[in-house]
Amino acid sequence: MNLPDFGQLEKECLHAWDHAFESNPTGKEKFYLTVAYPYPSGAMHVGHGRTYIVPDVVARFWRMRGREVLYPMAFHVTGAPVIGISKRIARGDEKAIRLYRDLYKVPPETLKQFVDPLTIVRHFSDEYQRVMSACGLSIDWRRRFTTVDPQYSKFIEWQWKHLHEGGHVKKGAHPVRFCPQCDNPVGDHDLLEGDKAEIQKFVLVMFRWKDAFIPTATLRPETIYGVTNLWVNPNVVYVRARVDGVPWIVSREAAEKLSFQDHTVIIEEEIPGSSLVDETVSHRLCGNVPILPAGFVDPGMATGLVMSVPAHAPFDYIALRDLQSKGLYTHIRPVSLITVPGYGEFPAKDAVERAGISSQDDPRMDEITQEVYSAEFASGRLMPELGGQTVREARESVSALLIEKDSSEYMYEFDIRPVVCRCGNQVFVKILHDQWFLEYSDPAWKARVSRHLEDMSLVPPEVRAEFERTVDWLKDWACTRRVGLGTRLPWDPDWLIEPLSDSTIYMAYYTIAHHLVEFPPEELTPEVFDYLFLGKECPDHPRKEKLVQMRREFCYWYPYDYRFSAKDLISNHLTFQLFHHVAIFPRTCLPRGMVVFGMGLLNGAKMSSSKGNVFLLEDAIREFGADTVRMFLVGSAEPWQDFDWRNELVSSTRKQIERFYNTIMETRDAPRTMSVADTWLVSRLQQHIQKTTEALERFQTRQALQEAFFAIESDLKWYRRRLVSGTPGGGALHELASVWIRLMAPVIPFTCEKLWKETGGEGLVSYAQWPVPEQTKISGDLELAEELLMRTIEDIESIQKVLQATPSSLSICIAPAWKREIFSMVARAGDRNAVMRDIMKDEQIRKMGKAAAETIKQCTNLVHRLPPAIVEQYLAEKLDEKAVFLSARDFLEKGTGVPVTIVDAEESLHPRAKLALPLKPAIIFE
């Protein structure tokens, strides 16, 4: 083997590609694809690599097909993560420092500067660009920007002005997880404990006790009609507190929580739980009820006091039963208020008894509570005397009633506790005010998105259901922040625009990004953008011609053709950007398609930077070469499937590329003569061109590689086998080389660029014309003949395998014409059952008698066992089987090592000769 220095080769290519992929509007049809821009807070790993390499393969493919391709890239730096990172590094946090120093290999001097968040993103943006280039990504880097560039901020302000004017941004209150210590809302990833916790909305049912209220929290306000008592924990000390001036009795924890939920709370005195036991409270809807002691009451849960509905709540039922079994409170009877199919008067009792639960501590209690809850919610109705509403309806109407007439309030609480912030402190539910929302819940907005979604091309098609559901499910999105990097809300500059919300239509920005940097930000007024993106009247501007040109460029590129992104973004970014597009742009500028990717695994485990389970892309390129990394990443699975990076598999990909390189280099010396095998090879090649093209049009990179690489390799194998020994191959190889290099160029552009040059190709292969299959080069009869030969050899080999005695000769007996006739008739027949009768109508054949009947049966069998394409071809071509074998006799003799004779089956005396069928000659070893 004579391999080049791939590292050197890559360097030369990168040099040749410098500025080669900068795209400008031309007379050609365009193809605009974008990928979600990265948030550069760390080094790229091979998972990121695939995210950008797959689109690059697509970009290179369309470029070679003559499209003007735009593949831009920018960096998303708005938001809070880098601020957290810089703080942690400033604080000397070991874990953060280890990650950046050891895994991401940030030099110590640079790391020191990471106390400034912008330094982090600047460092990694540059690194991203360097590594992306090293991967051979055909990006137009002139358009690079970051989301904190002043021009971009102007663009965001323009967009938000429209969203605001369009009525898509509303102000409201919003419960969030909040850490008082950090004085900030906390997201899932900021939690030490309780990351699954959801905020639930409880109704506080206000029971009167002396001059105060005892609020009990419930998710089932409709059960107020069945309250028999309250529960208090006698071992807990409660407080009497003035809540918005009104005295409430709640747990100490509850008092603190309420203070975060829009209440002013002043604690006045402590009240031991035990002193509340046996007190009487009252409520308009259930009258006077006693307070009973119960150990299960958790002071950390909502108000720390609960109402008891033993007929419908298993916990309440069991707690009451336990007390009554000790002879206490025996006068209390459960009060039934809901009827549910499948349960008796007291569903809680039924459920407990069915499950055979005897104690409050039984672990199944939560499960059966859920069971009763769900059953009643799904199919329960209030008793007729209470109005007969469904539980679903009653829950709404009763809570409205309680709020309006009975001083009830809402209280938010987590469904799972404890919830602990990364800083170690307890997290509370806080109601944020003045929060701005994108009103994704707006049915009219949703409807426009849904309608557009129908017109979009989604790859793979299975994701459509998920998009539809997401559009349906999206609620209002809190779109402003107090902390982080970003653009300020134009009409309320105390707020920053939230980072997902500022990244929804930036694909439009790319189209003119390289021109926009020439403008001072203050000149980029809304009127300018209105002209550029919406075609409104062009404002007066000293550089009006420039603006006109930019408008033209935008119109050339937009809308984008495909957006590529990982599947985890379906439920936010990918759907958000559709909402924003329909809100801002006219129909003609709405996105055309999306391609959704699978996730990456490393040696079978999920890739995760925080767990250190990553393989850096730059290391991979250094170790294996960029082409190897590319070919592995696009070839191991289709884009939407998850892929698994395993070093040993990657190494074998490298060998494949080396093999490819050598094969092509060897073709340079091949003579120009065309043999039968050459014609066959060229004929086959047309199919591979066709199939590769189709696969890439459908983004099936793996399938494309299957055709463009392995299928061609396997043809070459047969081709070489068919060559007379010692010959180096013929004229087909030159054509093959030229086609093959181009088919592989999108995937392994470095190697192909080099080979293109070596084989005398003109210019860059990156811009060479994509091969087109030529009908005139396809010879069906030859392909069928070779197919017959291959199949026969396969049969011969399988016989040889089981043969014990060494044969001295081989006869191949060709089926007679009448059998070929029968075969054709069988193959053409539509109705399989009638075939026999129809064929036997033929005088000539009927004379054959039993042999004919037998042959019909065998042919029927054979026709169904052969690939339809072959049968079809057989019907279309006039195949002279005997000639095929005669011309391949040398080849057969060489393969089997015995003399071969080819005879007509009817001339052979051997009984086995009768077995001969079309496409399946009798094989006789003697």
Add this chain to the structure above:
RNA sequence: GCGAGUGUGACUGAGAGGCCAAAAGUGACCGACUCAAGAUCGGUUCUCGCAGGAGUUCGCAGGUUCGAAUCCUGCCACUCGCACCA
């Protein structure tokens, strides 16, 4: 829990009612070439079989059909999402 998806031979994966014992790649084993290793090339890789065949397989259990990896039902397992975050 809810929603969307996936389960194929040692592994990655094609296959979407008869072309299917199931493509291709990888790995493993054997052979050729080598002093040797690597690379390369040829062969084998579910079980049985002295004639191109037969048997048992495609998460599990049923069902539809002349016929099921493929269609239907149930179960099990895995992946992703469930938001204030990139």
